[in-house]
Amino acid sequence: MAKVMIYGEIRAGKLKKTAFELASEGRRLADSLGGDLTAVLVGPLAESLAPELGRFGVDTVFAVNAPELEAYNSEYYAQALAHVVKEKSPDILLISHTMHGKDIAPRAAAKLGVAYVADCISFELDGSTLVGKRPMYAGKCYAKWVALGSPQIASARPNVLVTAENPKDAKVETVAFSVNANRRTYTTKDLSLDTTGKVDLTEAEIIVSGGRGMGGSDYSLLEEMASIFGPTATVGASRAAVDAGWRPHSDQVGQTGKTVTPNLYVACGISGSIQHLAGMGSSKVIVAINKDTEAPIFSKADYGIVGDLFKVVPEFNKELKALLAE
Amino acid sequence: MKSLVCMKQVPDTETLVQVNPAGTGIVTEGIKYIINPYDEFSVEEALRLKEKFKAGEVVILCVGTDRATEAIRTALAMGADKGVHVKDPCLEGADPYVMAQTLAAAARLIEFDIVFCGHRAIDDDFGEAGAMLAELLELPQVTLVTKVEVAADKKTATMERDVEGGKETVEVPLPCVVTSQKGLNEPRYASLPGIMKAKKKPIDVKDLSALGLTVEAKLQTRAYAMPPVRTAGKKFEGMEPPDAAKAVVQALRNEAKVV
Numbered sequence: 001m002a003k004v005m006i007y008g009e010i011r012a013g014k015l016k017k018t019a020f021e022l023a024s025e026g027r028r029l030a031d032s033l034g035g036d037l038t039a040v041l042v043g044p045l046a047e048s049l050a051p052e053l054g055r056f057g058v059d060t061v062f063a064v065n066a067p068e069l070e071a072y073n074s075e076y077y078a079q080a081l082a083h084v085v086k087e088k089s090p091d092i093l094l095i096s097h098t099m100h101g102k103d104i105a106p107r108a109a110a111k112l113g114v115a116y117v118a119d120c121i122s123f124e125l126d127g128s129t130l131v132g133k134r135p136m137y138a139g140k141c142y143a144k145w146v147a148l149g150s151p152q153i154a155s156a157r158p159n160v161l162v163t164a165e166n167p168k169d170a171k172v173e174t175v176a177f178s179v180n181a182n183r184r185t186y187t188t189k190d191l192s193l194d195t196t197g198k199v200d201l202t203e204a205e206i207i208v209s210g211g212r213g214m215g216g217s218d219y220s221l222l223e224e225m226a227s228i229f230g231p232t233a234t235v236g237a238s239r240a241a242v243d244a245g246w247r248p249h250s251d252q253v254g255q256t257g258k259t260v261t262p263n264l265y266v267a268c269g270i271s272g273s274i275q276h277l278a279g280m281g282s283s284k285v286i287v288a289i290n291k292d293t294e295a296p297i298f299s300k301a302d303y304g305i306v307g308d309l310f311k312v313v314p315e316f317n318k319e320l321k322a323l324l325a326e
Numbered sequence: 327m328k329s330l331v332c333m334k335q336v337p338d339t340e341t342l343v344q345v346n347p348a349g350t351g352i353v354t355e356g357i358k359y360i361i362n363p364y365d366e367f368s369v370e371e372a373l374r375l376k377e378k379f380k381a382g383e384v385v386i387l388c389v390g391t392d393r394a395t396e397a398i399r400t401a402l403a404m405g406a407d408k409g410v411h412v413k414d415p416c417l418e419g420a421d422p423y424v425m426a427q428t429l430a431a432a433a434r435l436i437e438f439d440i441v442f443c444g445h446r447a448i449d450d451d452f453g454e455a456g457a458m459l460a461e462l463l464e465l466p467q468v469t470l471v472t473k474v475e476v477a478a479d480k481k482t483a484t485m486e487r488d489v490e491g492g493k494e495t496v497e498v499p500l501p502c503v504v505t506s507q508k509g510l511n512e513p514r515y516a517s518l519p520g521i522m523k524a525k526k527k528p529i530d531v532k533d534l535s536a537l538g539l540t541v542e543a544k545l546q547t548r549a550y551a552m553p554p555v556r557t558a559g560k561k562f563e564g565m566e567p568p569d570a571a572k573a574v575v576q577a578l579r580n581e582a583k584v585v
């Protein structure tokens with residue numbers, strides 16, 4: 001019987017939405033293969049959060065904890081994940097392509113002696129082979145990939161897999177584990193997290209982005225738009241704005257920044273360079289606000305407004321607020 | 327301070343990518359190649375460490391075909407001391423695990439205090455080889471690094487890395503493997519004297535048998551395709567800002583249904 005496993009990410013005391021996305025996809029795969037779906041949770045909250053995964057179709061949750069797993073550390077968490085995989089030998093393992101996933105997945109995969117199909121936006125089965133479709137060259141083209149080793153591991157881009165409830169009474173099994181302390185690793189000295197609850201660009205459903213046309217570091221118009229859209233919206237930037245020092249590096253969208261796939265991308269004062277388009281071109285809906293009618297961004301935008309963003313955005317915010325207040 | 331920099335040559339970010347008719351890859355004719363931008367940050371950081379400690383070496387490790395020589399020479403012109411060029415037909419299109427195995431085998435023959443990789447190569451976009459290399463060398467990994475501060479005794483380093491929604495500061499024993507992130511530094515350009523000097527710097531060329539390695543692919547590509555074509559939608563031009571804004575906000579709700 002085929003075994004599908006997911007690795008669920010815990011953040012700030014909760015399971016991340018991506019864990020439910022993976023569970024839903026894992027369930028679909030397990031059903032097509034006639035197999036069962038398990039999940040691995042690591043850390044002090046693993047056991048207490050485990051039952052929640054049952055809602056999205058997980059049959060069994062393997063919970064792992066150890067004193068060294070109190071907070072995330074790439075080496076120890078990768079050891080824990082690889083340990084469960086070796087013990088339970090799933091055929092397929094799914095991980096989220098989040099900041100956390102990008103750190104743990106390659107290390108865990110290397111411990112298992114395999115590579116993984118990273119950043120998939122959809123999956124299909126060819127017999128028992130998992131085929132992952134993924135953007136390459138930051139989305140300038142796509143390719144389907146398969147993993148030849150065992151288990152077949154793939155990571156999924158946040159926000160693209162559809163969550164579907166499928167309530168099961170998830171069994172929780174605690175897996176005994178102790179870290180191999182011979183492996184040296186770093187120690188965390190400080191963690192400074194934005195407490196405003198801003199979603200990461202790669203996980204945001206709506207992105208309001210500003211470029212050189214913003215003319216300076218005052219992004220309050222865009223911050224306002226994002227806050228009207230709500231907590232799943234965030235602000236991004238072009239490289240020109242980042243290089244000018246107006247926005248932090250982590251806000252850069254594009255081929256050498258973040259590749260994003262929100263439901264809605266609003267580009268303000270961004271011309272639409274090839275590198276920028278590569279990073280946001282697969283957004284579901286694109287709105288462009290630019291004073292230059294020739295700007296290349298208009299050729300990709302579903303809705304374009306030709307005009308001065310400092311005149312258009314305030315009106316846009318007003319309209320949006322009125323609409324959402326209804 | 328001895329740094330080993332793993333560097334990949336990739337198509338220029340300006341490249342208009344086209345999938346080849348057979349769907350097995352992209353059309354490579356006419357492509358201009360550059361150093362992977364994240365690996366360029368690595369080269370720069372390694373040079374700064376050597377300058378800071380007024381001693382040491384920067385070795386460039388690059389796996390690639392003949393044309394990769396150009397990328398290695400560019401790094402040497404920036405100031406790196408020597409290159410190791412692993413060239414083997416079996417490594418063309420190698421997956422990240424095979425790449426990490428190759429880098430690890432080559433790294434074992436080199437003395438270093440720290441290894442730099444890019445957090446991701448901007449062609450394949452895997453973002454795996456750096457952490458895999460760390461694991462295969464049994465060294466700590468610090469990924470997505472934006473700041474490196476090496477202690478005077480070169481036994482530890484303090485680093486800043488990007489994490490979701492913020493920054494983490496870590497202390498790591500050396501040697502370790504770092505993956506570079508944007509924000510680490512501004513890479514320098516090669517100077518004219520640098521370019522002249524680079525011509526005389528050594529590049530050691532090796533194949534898999536010289537590394538005593540045989541490799542087995544862990545990933546396989548099936549079919550390449552172009553993304554769905556995106557065409558221009560509705561453009562609101564010559565309208566008063568309130569009217570244009572209203573039209574688009576309404577369309578987002580009623581047509582696109584995203585609001």
Ligand SMILES: Cc1cc2nc3c(=O)[nH]c(=O)nc-3n(C[C@H](O)[C@H](O)[C@H](O)COP(=O)(O)OP(=O)(O)OC[C@H]3O[C@@H](n4cnc5c(N)ncnc54)[C@H](O)[C@@H]3O)c2cc1C
Nearest residue numbers: 211212213238239240254255256257269271275291292309
């Ligand atoms: C190796 C490499 C990697 C790169 N990677 C990236 C990347 O990852 N991401 C990225 O974004 N770029 C990247 N770039 C840079 C890219 O080539 C462009 O330079 C950059 O995207 C331009 O940013 P921009 O659109 O904000 O600025 P510009 O191209 O200068 O465009 C500004 C736009 O604002 C409009 N404007 C000005 N004032 C107003 C106003 N008041 N109201 C409305 N519109 C206004 C103008 O009409 C113009 O279209 C990279 C470049 C290189 C060489």
Ligand SMILES: Nc1ncnc2c1ncn2[C@@H]1O[C@H](COP(=O)(O)O)[C@@H](O)[C@H]1O
Nearest residue numbers: 332333389443444446447452453454455
């Ligand atoms: N062909 C190569 N030669 C040298 N280093 C490489 C090569 N491919 C990948 N790397 C290193 O691994 C990093 C991540 O690559 P990837 O996993 O392909 O995204 C790159 O930034 C390089 O530092």
